[in-house]
Amino acid sequence: MNVSDLLDLARKSGAIFATAESCTGGMIAVALTDIAGSSDVFDRGFVTYSxxxxxxxxxxxxxxxxxxGAVSEEVAREMADGARAHSRATLAVSVTGIAGPGGSEFKPEGRVCFGLSQEGRATRSETVEFGPRGRAAVREATRDHAxxxxxxxxTDPPVI
Incomplete structure (x- = not known):
């Protein structure tokens, strides 16, 4: 689904987005706001690098x-919940990860944790191992996955 279609879907469902970004430094918010008229469904983005x-x-x-540690599903969940609590959003996505170069044996380059906080649903999180594909590629893959x-x-029916 392209970003224009995502924004149209948000309009139809009455959703309002917020983002909480660490390793992407605002790339998700940029993708959402590159489309004219996105202000009716995008409230704000938090870039929380530290x-x-x-x-x-x-x-x-x-x-x-x-x-x-900062790169964990627990932190990603709290980031998503915090973004929704500190905005008008009904749906917030968060990302925290190791874009590279570097990483460690325990938290390798390309590991990104995602959080999703949505009205009427339990906050969800997941970890994706994008691998050591280079900083730019990890950040782009993270944006696209978010x-x-x-x-x-x-598009999924809510479970309450």
Whole structure:
């Protein structure tokens, strides 16, 4: 689904988006706002690159960061919930990961955790291993996957 179709689907369903981005640095918000007229379904984007920003802007708990690290499904869930709580959004997506270069044995380059917070549903998270394809390719794949998660959330019937 292209971004124009995603925005049209959001309009039809009454959804309002927010993004919480770490490793993509705002690329998801840019993709959504590159389309004229997107302001009726996109409320805001949070670029929370540092742990302090995650805590200050999205209410990610210090305990969560200490226990799991910034690149974790637990932090991705808290980021998505925080983005929705601090906006008018009905649907928020979050990303936190290791775009590269680098990484470690425990958190390799290309690992990205996603969160999805939606009214009427439990917050979901997942980890995708994109692999060491290079910083730009990991960030682009992350953006595209986040947009696909938003589309899936709007096309799947809600489970309450």
């Amino acid at each position: 742990n302090a920003a995650k805590q200050d802007m999205l209410d990610v708990r210090a305990e969560t960061l200490a226990a799991h 947009l696909a998660l938003l589309a899936a959330a709007l």
